Amino acid sequence: MAENNNESKQGFTGFLYDQGDRIALLKRVLKALGNPDTDFLIIHVCGTNGKGSTAKMIANLLANLHHHVGLFTSPFIGDVTNSIQIDSQNIGKSDLNQILGSLKKTMSSSEFLNDELSSFEAQFVAAMVYFSKQSVDFVVLECGLGGELDATNAVTTTLYSIFTRIGLDHIGILGDTIAEIATTKSKIIRPGNTTIVAPNQRAISMEILKNEAHIKGSGLIDASQVKISQKANADGSSIINYRYGKISGSFRFSLLGTYQLENVATVLTWLFDFARKNRLQLDYDHLLSQTFSSMIVPGRFEAISSSPKIILDGAHNLDAIGAFVDTVQSRYTDENKIFVTGFLKDKDYQDNIRLLTTINHADFKITQPNNPDRALSAKSLEKVIIEETGNVYPSFDDPIAALKDAISEANQRPNTIVFVVGSFYLLNPIRTYLKTRSER
Numbered sequence: 001m002a003e004n005n006n007e008s009k010q011g012f013t014g015f016l017y018d019q020g021d022r023i024a025l026l027k028r029v030l031k032a033l034g035n036p037d038t039d040f041l042i043i044h045v046c047g048t049n050g051k052g053s054t055a056k057m058i059a060n061l062l063a064n065l066h067h068h069v070g071l072f073t074s075p076f077i078g079d080v081t082n083s084i085q086i087d088s089q090n091i092g093k094s095d096l097n098q099i100l101g102s103l104k105k106t107m108s109s110s111e112f113l114n115d116e117l118s119s120f121e122a123q124f125v126a127a128m129v130y131f132s133k134q135s136v137d138f139v140v141l142e143c144g145l146g147g148e149l150d151a152t153n154a155v156t157t158t159l160y161s162i163f164t165r166i167g168l169d170h171i172g173i174l175g176d177t178i179a180e181i182a183t184t185k186s187k188i189i190r191p192g193n194t195t196i197v198a199p200n201q202r203a204i205s206m207e208i209l210k211n212e213a214h215i216k217g218s219g220l221i222d223a224s225q226v227k228i229s230q231k232a233n234a235d236g237s238s239i240i241n242y243r244y245g246k247i248s249g250s251f252r253f254s255l256l257g258t259y260q261l262e263n264v265a266t267v268l269t270w271l272f273d274f275a276r277k278n279r280l281q282l283d284y285d286h287l288l289s290q291t292f293s294s295m296i297v298p299g300r301f302e303a304i305s306s307s308p309k310i311i312l313d314g315a316h317n318l319d320a321i322g323a324f325v326d327t328v329q330s331r332y333t334d335e336n337k338i339f340v341t342g343f344l345k346d347k348d349y350q351d352n353i354r355l356l357t358t359i360n361h362a363d364f365k366i367t368q369p370n371n372p373d374r375a376l377s378a379k380s381l382e383k384v385i386i387e388e389t390g391n392v393y394p395s396f397d398d399p400i401a402a403l404k405d406a407i408s409e410a411n412q413r414p415n416t417i418v419f420v421v422g423s424f425y426l427l428n429p430i431r432t433y434l435k436t437r438s439e440r
Helices: 022-032 051-064 093-107 119-133 178-186 203-216 260-277 284-292 318-331 349-356 378-389 399-412 424-438
Strands: 041-046 069-072 084-086 138-142 160-163 194-197 219-222 227-232 238-244 247-253 302-306 309-313 336-342 362-366 416-422
Touching: 022 093, 022 119, 041 051, 051 069, 051 138, 051 260, 051 284, 069 119, 084 119, 093 119, 119 138, 160 260, 178 203, 194 203, 194 260, 203 219, 219 260, 227 260, 238 260, 247 260, 247 284, 302 424, 309 424, 318 349, 318 416, 336 349, 336 378, 336 399, 336 424, 349 378, 362 378, 362 399, 399 416, 399 424, 416 424
Parallel strands: 041 138, 041 160, 069 138, 160 194, 194 219, 309 416, 336 362, 336 416
Antiparallel strands: 069 084, 227 238, 238 247, 302 309
16 A cells, blocks of 8 residues: 555654664554454465455455455555455444544554554554454455555554565565565565465566475475466457366456466465365365456556546556566557557666567556655656657546546547556546446
8 A cells, every 4th residue: 555645643654664664563463453363363465566366366265265354465456444354345434433433542552652554554453353343254465566565564464475476576675676675575574474475476586485485394385386278268258267176167257457477376376275285175266256257456457447448557667567568468469559558757767668569559548646745747757758659648636537538539539448557546536537427
């Protein structure tokens, strides 16, 4: 969850990730609240891209195995309550406000008089309290920024540490190289748990994760052992065939991004290990089709409108943009495309644009994310696109104005898809607008 520097200072503030020993403070807070994080089993998901999708898939599988499942994800899509769910149902606003109010009282006690929590840290603690009160069996816990110093690493122990592909993001905070970032993320591995690593991991990342798992006595499983292939259906869904040792089969899959195949391999690796350890006799094809045939992950290649077709994707770093471009190029080769795009100024927006502008039949509506402190201005992004393409495209300070212009143009051009791609601070206002419009 991206931390909001505009949060009220009445107990919870903005970005505190690297200010003092945050983990020690959070452990003290959890202890004062009765260590709610010890009331359930935790599956911890870390990495750079694919964390949210992977976490959602695992939570849905556990629910379909008749468990009561908490899910904590970030950044939130739409409303902040989306980041705390039980069995796919958001926490109620009144429940969240009540827990946060109680947490503020705890933080104002003499024990924490000189301490404060960031909004993300408070949200994490609230999730632990809520999951404990609701007596969940499992919690799937997605890391925020990273690993070692991430608020979610304050939990006492975990059952699994799951790593999606590690790439360059939050440079300067997590580290300046893949090796430094992978080292930071590897620190979520806990003694004696099981570590699962996504396929296509960079060699240096895999080496670092293997070494940390060895030090911690954590068994490591490489998800590249799962072999999968995909056949697209006319309706946009697909059939996925899989093989893992003697286990094989197929299931219907609804998510559109081709990059989801890595996440599927990772999730299947977890499922097969979980079933083996718990001696479950499963009809995998039935379970997987039941779970994934109509699954939606908000903001991850999400088809949110059909007339015109509008797809949202929160790709905002180089690996994610590369995966997004591959999906668009393979699935929508001949269609006209309009991209509504905007990035934060602390991201690698120049290389992101360089990749986006390689897409065939593409036009752009340039705008800026809804984050006054970190947004790259539409005018600055416009200059980058002119440098890459030699073309001048319309720019808008307001994301909704950019979207409306794209919709108007798409309605006048047959066979045109509108893509909204970039920062989640761009996606959130646009998605809220589209959802509100469709509910009228």
